[in-house]
Amino acid sequence: MSLFDEDVPKKPEADPITVGEDIxxxxxxxxxxxxxxxxxxxxxxxxxxxxxxxxxxxxxxxFQK
Incomplete structure (x- = not known):
């Protein structure tokens, strides 16, 4: 782990997909x-x-044997 890993912005996790939601x-x-x-x-x-x-x-x- 690098000393500078904290400086790298993390991609936000995608919201879960809800079937039928307004898109x-x-x-x-x-x-x-x-x-x-x-x-x-x-x-x-x-x-x-x-x-x-x-x-x-x-x-x-x-089970059929």
């Missing part, structure tokens, strides 16, 4: 960032769903 006042950049964050969340959710499906299939296979 009419967001800038184009904010909207693009929102879309990217939502895509990342969709990908994360799909991966979790796939993992659960794999686990379910393995359990079904095991």
């Amino acid at each position: 009419s006042r967001h800038s184009e950049n904010d909207l693009n960032e929102r879309i990217e964050a939502l895509r990342e969340e969709i990908n994360r959710t799909q991966k979790e769903l796939e993992q659960r499906g794999t686990i379910r299939d393995a359990a079904n296979s095991f």
Whole structure:
């Protein structure tokens, strides 16, 4: 850790996205960032769903023997 790390301004954390919120006042950049964050969340959710499906299939296979 550098002695000057405190001097570097930190990017503020983005506000959490709320589905259905009013987005009419967001800038184009904010909207693009929102879309990217939502895509990342969709990908994360799909991966979790796939993992659960794999686990379910393995359990079904095991208990059907």
